[in-house]
Amino acid sequence: MTPIQRRSDVPFFLVMGGISSCFVILIVLLLAADIAFTSFADFRSAMAKPEIQSSIRLTVLSCSVSAILAVLVAVPLAYLLSRFRFPGRVIIDTLVDIPLVLPPLVLGLSLLILFHLPLGHSQWELESWLREDVGFPVTYRWPAIVLAQFTVACAFAIRTMGVTFDQINPRSEDVARTLGCTRMQAFTQVALPQAGRGVVAAFTIAWARALGEFGPILVFAGATRMRTEVLSTSVWLEFSVGDLDSAVAISLLMVLIAIAVLLALRGLGTLRLGVAASPGARSR
Amino acid sequence: MTPIQRRSDVPFFLVMGGISSCFVILIVLLLAADIAFTSFADFRSAMAKPEIQSSIRLTVLSCSVSAILAVLVAVPLAYLLSRFRFPGRVIIDTLVDIPLVLPPLVLGLSLLILFHLPLGHSQWELESWLREDVGFPVTYRWPAIVLAQFTVACAFAIRTMGVTFDQINPRSEDVARTLGCTRMQAFTQVALPQAGRGVVAAFTIAWARALGEFGPILVFAGATRMRTEVLSTSVWLEFSVGDLDSAVAISLLMVLIAIAVLLALRGLGTLRLGVAASPGARSR
Amino acid sequence: MIRLSEITIEAGDFSLANLSLEIQPREYVVLMGKTGCGKTSLLEILCGLRKPTSGSVWIGGTDVTHYSPGDRQIGYVPQDLALFPTMSVAEHLEFAWKVRGASRKHITAQRERTAEMLAITHLLDRPVHGLSGGEAQRVALGRALALEPAVLLLDEPLSALDEQTRDEMLALLLSVKDATHVTTLHVTHHSGEAARLADRCLRIENGCLVEQ
């Protein structure tokens, strides 16, 4: 037997940590630059404005609604794409990436066009129908914000859930079906619990993305104070009047809100899913 | 024995497919609205402009560079976050989401501030140092585009890789280590191949996101024709001179490029990883 | 009760052609054969996880060849166990009844009964992560037994047990066989096991099913 030699894992951690820290340092520097640029007074005065307060409320609400919707749609879609081979699968798989690719301006414009394109001879138009017959106007109102956020957030949620389901071994769903499950039960009772961390991650990413969303909202929902003003709009409005400090202060506020929400989600995730959802060292 | 009854899986596919199709239909409608708005002639005339041609080149190049960088950084960072519990882990885990949260405008501003914040008494400034001493100006040049794209794309890639590694059972890495692997070898030879689909997905999402990136590029790199003009900038410039048709035509061009790249990636993914990377029905 | 007629299995290079098999209600059949001869594949065709290239599968007088696994009223203990990583042991034992929408009371009663039978009551609150090989195997067995299914398919269900526990489980399987109307197909490598349990013993040899 060759004498036992101990190889160090330090190079591993150095290389991996070194590469990783590039990005972490970049972000810390970005935040530091922002903090250096603004002051606590800016922060407080921004917080005091009634527009900002109503904007915070609308933001948290709309982000939550669109993130929930995004996950609700993403989970079944990603599951179907991951588990079944059907004609048109590749097409759908490619289509769902399109909201990521479209420049924000065009995405907003497309939504606007979609809701206002007169169809046929009767000049039927989705928005007028919604406004006059259903009583639920979308364009330039809060539903437009949610829809704009949803479109992008959902694309990300689908990708996240797709990776999740791809990595979950379909074997336990199969075995569940031998025990009397329908496909639906195998999905809800076996696959979904295993995807717990993925769902949390998808929700997180959808929420964060919805929070940062700006271009499509500006075009599709407009920027009317107290009505379609979310925090990213507020930032832009402050920036437009030359109040950079305040714009940066509001962004930092967004970062704080996001951190609070993300930590809460993470806590919730660990609490609810516990160690069970992580593939354990000896689980089969 | 109760007589065998056959339960239909049709409701499952109806419900899942129904929910999923919401999103697919939305996207198809968006594209349809865009297509209805433009014409093939617009498309051809847009393609003929030398600005657009140089913009296509710069876009494909910068997206590829930033997506590669993003994946290179995301893989080790996500692996560390998923496999190790260390002090500050939660902080880093939250920090990496910040680029998603910051509104595009602010992200661009933050980068700009970071590169131009005078430090200390000497008024040392990153950008002047880079420009004068290193000879590598960033602000308003193509490196600014790559950096802006990288920052956002990397955040998405990290989340995608995070979900991937979370779902991979660390058991096989452990067993690999009993066979003489260092942590580095267990990572490169056992974990990474299993994460194959995740890497492809992360690259896809990073590439697509970089392509759609606009706000931060506009702020950090400017909109100088033929120099810092990527396709999303072109769209916006065309739009700004009131040429909506051309703007929409270029967006559709972006969609086409994206589809080509995504399909190529997907093909590559299936080719290289094959069935092996998917957790098989009977693999252990 | 179970009838395979002219089943052909193909997977990669492996194939088994024209297998036919009939098992009477309440019969306990043990299936043996060299490693890689297709025992697991046969069970998976019975429970619907694998589609035969040709031939048909009958359970209880119904042609279930194209039925989904969930509609075949079987209990299956797979060789790789395939426990559900997010569930506790208790949830495993409750699973089959829960998906059938049984009453809470019934579910609890069945769970307790099964856990006691298999001597895993002390494990009920544990997640499956961390179970020892033998414990995991008994959980997989309990998950299938809890339902008292009409047909039981066991794929080396006792291979990870020490001799004493194996004897206890053998006795348990015998008592289940006597107490319920279950029809069982049991794959094993252990000739002692086969001798004690089998009403009839089959082997797969050179691609054919032969009686012993």
Place this chain on the structure above:
Amino acid sequence: MIRLSEITIEAGDFSLANLSLEIQPREYVVLMGKTGCGKTSLLEILCGLRKPTSGSVWIGGTDVTHYSPGDRQIGYVPQDLALFPTMSVAEHLEFAWKVRGASRKHITAQRERTAEMLAITHLLDRPVHGLSGGEAQRVALGRALALEPAVLLLDEPLSALDEQTRDEMLALLLSVKDATHVTTLHVTHHSGEAARLADRCLRIENGCLVEQ
């Protein structure tokens, strides 16, 4: 060669206190015990996948308690096999040499030799997905044997094999034992296996290691 001194294991409710054990070079020790008594845990402490609460582990005269598994020069066949899902059977057999940077020629030679020994040459090109239980078990055995390690830890390595194949593998393990200097700790539930292989047979009983 292997020395455990005053090892204490704790996992959840389970604990084993003050285990001590010494295995001489080239000795073949079989470890038995009731299911859930801690055999796998003991092996995992030896190979470094589990940290003992207290006590120390010595291999070849070195205190390896805090060494990473990769530095302990062992071959481990885990009970759950834990094959690498992305690799072919051939890659499994090559793995241990590849990570040690052996020459391509040596790797190929070792692979062919091991595959022949275990009668899995026909499987070399197959992905592990789709292997039968017994085939997978032999691949896991081959992955550990290929290296000709100084210490071999086997956790029920023959449980999924039919009797004939098991006999062949027993003979193989005996020949490996005679041909190389390997020190082996072998967990099994099969007393016949123990009788044929063991230089010494240990049992975990009531939390203590006893000789049989």
Place this chain on the structure above:
Amino acid sequence: RSESARDHTPSGLGTGNSPITIYCAASNQAVMEAIVADYRRQRGGNVFVNYGPSQGLLSQIEVSRTGDLFLPADDSYLHMAQRRGLISEMFPIGTMRAVVIVQRGNPKAIHSFDDLLRDDVRWVQANPEAAAIGRITELTWQRLGLSKAAEAATAAYRGNVTEAAADVVIGSADAAIVYDCMEHNYPGLDIVELPELKTAVSQFGVGLLSTSRHPAAAKQFVDYVTSPEHGLVRYREYGFHELPNDRPLTNP
């Protein structure tokens, strides 16, 4: 009080009190907020202001065909809207002139166009395709034959005038070409009037959308904005210039 009493008389659709929507360029945001607040206080009228970049607003109007008034950054957008039949009437408000904005105290001593060409001066201007100010400065450079020099010396073309000004605030540029009215928004910066840019003047005004459902209410708000006692006071306060004489906007 009497005015407001008149406004509160019960009225049907399309008169005094109906809420109106105005599409307003982000450059007019500060002053418009003040005016709307005044209007609400004094007249009790309800005005929703939708801010955005001028071209973005124009597309919103074109696609959605809703809203009542359009107040873009300069009158070129009004003319464009008129050509597309989106506007029925235009009302001039004031003018803005292109100037150079520099750091407080003008540390780089920029006083003329030649100073912008110096090696140690990094300056930016708005993209002529994207922003009104970019267009008028570009026209001015062309008229003076400075186009080439200007382009070569420009560190970057910015998306809009606000970004250009922000560059000076952040320090990524020493100077930027902006509208003189922006001095009000950036009290920390100084304005330098270049002799070359004397003639680079934009006019701006508000247009009544042909799709307006409340033209009467909209007209009433326009009257308020263009009234020398109300709106124009605010405009002056926020650094805009009135029209030299009371001439209407010229059609090109």
